[in-house]
Amino acid sequence: MTPKKPKRTPAKRKGDRLAEYRGKRDASRTPEPVPDEKALPHGDDDTFVVQEHHARSLHWDLRFERDGVLVSWAVPKGLPWSPETNHLAVHTEDHPLEYATFEGDIPRGEYGGGEVVIWDRGTYETEKWSEREVKVVIHGSRVSGRYVLFRTRGKNWMIHRMDPPADPGAEPLPERLRPMRPVRRARLPRDREAWGFEFAFGGRRLLAYVEGGRTRFTDGRGRAVDGPGRLGSRLGAALGARPALLDGELAVLEGRETYMVFDVPHLDGRPLLDVPYGERRETLDGLELSGPLWRTAPWYPGDGDPVREAARAQDLPGVVAKRLDSPYRPGEESDAWRLIPVGSR
Structure with a gap:
């Protein structure tokens, strides 16, 4: 054969x-x-x-x-x-x-x-x-x-x-930033039309530094920490080439850890620390951040009573009132941000 x-x-x-x-x-x-x-x-x-x-x-x-x-x-x-x-x-x-x-x-x-x-x-x-x-x-x-x-x-x-920077005014992301913190108050502010209201989820504060599709994290004291699971790589992919510093908290929602983003102190080479809170929130909303492990936290300018009642119904610890004209002051505990427990009147 x-x-x-x-x-x-x-x-x-x-x-x-x-x-x-x-x-x-x-x-x-x-x-x-x-x-x-x-x-x-x-x-x-x-x-x-x-x-x-x-x-x-x-x-x-x-x-x-x-x-x-x-x-x-x-x-x-x-x-x-x-x-x-x-x-x-x-x-x-x-x-x-x-x-x-x-x-x-x-x-x-x-x-x-x-x-x-x-x-x-x-x-x-x-x-x-x-x-x-x-x-x-x-x-x-x-x-x-x-x-x-x-x-x-x-x-x-x-x-x-080989040329000078494409955008001479652009600034790199800060190496680390200590987040702005709210003061605790018993009551909602009276001049409510001057405030925006967010849910307090009771999670762990995390700042996300996203650049070149990669992400690193710092905690509420500005210390470098590991991000959970695949949050960093997936969040980096969502923003692509846009450098951004995001502020939020890692909370458990519907049985899953979710990064709730509520501020953007730095974006596209521009610090937004002196930009009023209301404008920063509109900028953040424009990023349309929504994924399996992260979400843009909702905010409600004006009357905070419905927000507090919704927080109580969802067994959340409280609401955070933020003045619409407030800048972002790293590391400060500011009266321009107020944490109001849901049990308060």
């Missing part, structure tokens, strides 16, 4: 820049473009795209059109906005030019499974391109300027902004 010859894998076409890309994807299962093995389309070598990729770990994919493909890097923390900070950039396989317009959900279980959205796109100019260093000038709607990528080891590169 003649033994069967082993099945041979077809040889890769010489110079096939997309062989690795095709080998990782099943065109029948992913909505990503998987072009046939044929001559590569060519453009003007001036297109760039940044895609926000909600895969197992949130990251941003930076791609430059060059020689008929999109040369690609995965950037876990996004592009640096200042020359003071370099970010890791992991070189990945070349992608087809069609990927520059791709948005969609890659099925779970497939390579890179998760949602892909276009974060920015535009044109770029090449100043230098070698195997170890790439210098470009980017012209996008959200990011512009001179950047250099330089190889450090293997597939690991670093990306550095």
Whole structure:
């Protein structure tokens, strides 16, 4: 009996820049473009795209059109906005030019499974391109300027902004902040139209520092603490590239620990400490933070009596009255915030 010859894998076409890309994807299962093995389309070598990729770990994919493909890097923390900070950039396989317009959900279980959205796109100019260093000038709607990528080891590169900060007035998140605290009072304020009212959930105070899709936490005394479960990574993914400092409490609601967010002292490179409470709450509402482990706490400007009665009905410890014009004073116990137990009249 003649033994069967082993099945041979077809040889890769010489110079096939997309062989690795095709080998990782099943065109029948992913909505990503998987072009046939044929001559590569060519453009003007001036297109760039940044895609926000909600895969197992949130990251941003930076791609430059060059020689008929999109040369690609995965950037876990996004592009640096200042020359003071370099970010890791992991070189990945070349992608087809069609990927520059791709948005969609890659099925779970497939390579890179998760949602892909276009974060920015535009044109770029090449100043230098070698195997170890790439210098470009980017012209996008959200990011512009001179950047250099330089190889450090293997597939690991670093990306550095060569220009001054994109937003010179932007400030980094504080390293840590002690939260503002309410004073305890027996009664609701009389001039109630000047106040907003929130539920007091009786949970653990946590401040969340969200940047580059990652989150760290401090407690009510400003000490670094671990966040519960997967709250940090999921909350970071919800905010994406927007840096934010959130104030809230970790409470048990309907049998589940939920991070109830009630303030935003810092957002998008801008401290909001001197912004009135009412405006900060409107800004927070605009973030539409709602997920399996977090929620924007409700607030009610005006009459606090219905809020207190609702708190009593839900067996909550009380309500917090906050002056609509009050700034955020870190570490202070302020009469502009008042904790009123539900049993008070």
